[in-house]
Amino acid sequence: MKQVEIDDIVAFLREAATRMKEAADYLGQLDGEIGDGDHGYTMSRGFSAIVRALNEIDVQSHDMSTLFRSCAESFLEAVGATPGPLYASGLIAAGDFAGNRSALDADEALMLLVAISDGIGARGKAIAGDKTMMDVWLPVVQTIKNLRQENAPLEVILSEIRASASRGVESTRSMVAMRGRAARLGGRSLGHIDPGAASAAILIESFANTLEQRAL
């Protein structure tokens, strides 16, 4: 089985940063409907900070744990508010999962997503149906766990992950926001996609795309 190495993780984070930048306006629009409209800018700024950090350090001297940790710190420094601590916690959890290794089996690399989700979940404590990014992360994690148990081939898992993420995004339309600023809208948040869910899907797609290109 192919390995996912430090370079591949860097490629994933760069891809994510590019996609966040492209989607900044769209995410901002979604956020403008139920929040304060800065989510696109926030996510884009956070991932740009990660890319800047990756440019400055010698990535080859890092293992997975220190790489993810320095990404978490750059993200956190650039982004306060709510996404900062959430994604920083997710990235740190991914680093803790991979530990001092510098490569993972491609199949095991999927568990990085599970670790990110667990990290975010433990920090934010949102549950399914709260209309948050967890409404994307939780079904994606479930898909990974189920398909890995069935020994499904990697390409199948990757395409199912993408499908599950985009279903997750859509599912937030019918939810009433329970957390964060959108919660003050109550029922008026219905019909709107949660911007945090939309950006989570972009991150997950970037991961799936990178693995597809580099590890299949």
Next chain:
Amino acid sequence: MPPKKRLSAARPEKTGAEPELVMPLRFGNDPLLWASWLYYEEGMTQGDIARTIGVSRATVISYLADARTRGLVNISIETEHLKTLSISKALKEHFGLRDCLVIPGEGGDRSLIDRLGAAGAQVLQGILRSGDTVGVGWGRTVLASAQALNIDNLQDVRVIQATGTTSSHVPFTPAACATKMAAAIRAECVPISAPAIVSSPELRDILTSEQLVKEQLASLDQLNCIVFGIASLRPNSTLHSSGFFHDDPKLRDAYSTAVGAIAGRYINERGKLVKGPLEDRTIGITLDQLARVKQRIAIAGGTDKVPAILATLHGGYVNILITDATTGLGILSADGKTGSIRPEKTVTEPAESIKRTRVKKFLNEPEDAVDESLEGAVLEYAQYLKPARKSNRALVAQDGPRAGKVGLVIGGGAGHDPYFYGYVGKGLADAVAIGNIFASPPPMPILECTRAANGGAGVVYLFGNYSGDILNFEMAAEMAKREGIDVRTVITTDDIASSRKEDRESRRGVAGNVFVFKIAGAACDQMLPIERVEELARKANRETYTVGVALEPCSMPETRRPTFLIGENEMEVGVGVHGEPGIARQPLVSANDTADIMVDRILAEMAPERGDEVALLVNSLGATPMMELLIIARRVRQRLKARNVQVARSWTGSYCTSLDMSGVSISMMKLDAELKALLDHPCNAASFQIR
């Protein structure tokens, strides 16, 4: 509830009308007006009117018709009812329902469950016929319908319990619902003599092949009508509280794609059955059986149920839906259907105020607003504070931290000036971390504050209960602990309008924080150990009560537009410091009445004894001038005097604002000797001094 006409059209039986023949002067010689008056206001029949005014009945009919065309008579339907009509029509068309009843979203004192139950009873009244076989699901609304229903003129009706039974620690079990429904319509009741969920598929097979149960279940094939509720999978749903869905992580994983349940069967967002381990252990009507019933009446409301109701509609399990206006509108907008429904005409968002032009502000580049104003604050208040390092986002008191003293770090989003920098100084907070407008600071500035405030005796974090602040302060605390600093966190929750008393922990922290800062700062200054400081801060928070009222919303520097809208003749009672909605949007009242509304709520919760002492803070939310604050403060004092409560110390002015929001908040802290001594302890900060 029938639509109400402005001119009542109810015509009581009235006979023997005396011919008047001479038109009373007040009708100004207009026979149309006279006829209309007699018809709509006096409630006379057309025949009586003909006799009264001395024309033929045909002429009366044409008078009445002309009166409508000429606009002399307007028949209007109350807005709230009109809204329910248009929503139910849209639901019916969009989902191809046979019928749909939508009740108003707000219903005064009666709970939504009761009102839905009454609506369900009304629908059943119109639908049930002699000889019907009616399936009955379970849940709060189904039980409420049964309780509201009473029909005694049907014959040979049978009620079949739609699922097996569940444990009876809730009143709305399948058995209770079926029994009550049968009694309400004088029907024979067929129970299902087995549990709804059994421990194994084998056991289910054994039980369902028992002759009695087999016959009972077979009658579910003969239903021509079924009434059921729709369960949400939210944590507080019926499904959880009744133990139908165990708190088992395995089960939760298996049903992770489920968004709702009907008759104990789980469905995904498209309404397809989610097959999980419970499926083969469930005894009761199947989804296929349910879908074959001719009249499928679902009663469900509450916005938390929108995903579940939508899934039920998509699955086609319902063809007669009973819900409320808010939920109905939610279902339509969640399904991408908004265009053709008339925009919800609520008093909260009058269309005309959306057109309001940009709010004028003194700004350079909007995104520089926070940094430039902090730059100003650092210059203006240099005697009290300075940057902890380079950034003005972490400020430390000139005369605060010292060895052996517990450090006090406060902070939060910008836009609440003079929060939080105005409370940094001797006897108050040692350092403050400031984020962007209404957004928490990231952990780094909080950590910088922590280091600066640390005198070796530990640091207490004190901030309001907001998700962003909690996350960032929590991360900063973790980092500080790694550096060996003992950090304790106290989260303020003084806004009594933000949730119920029993739910105190989820309340927001607002202007009353000033008192908590004061008490904690004094405790630190008196060199008390960290455990005591933490304890006293918690006590101060517990004894502090705040209610806010907004007249106008605030506007953000970036957009220069109002962040929400309050109607021309309205005010928002219980508003939060970011414009969070409060208890009620209500008609504007006088200053005295406004003060009374706030004082009533505070006194009701605080329940002071005669002779008790309080600290009082009458605070502007930004745009309300001192003149109005003093009018309010005067009334508050009148009320406290009448209650024989002493105001030990008081402050009136801008202490915790919400940009340019127009409004006021009242905070009171109930004092005992300990709190009073700490409140009187000297302090010296830009916005708060006690000498």
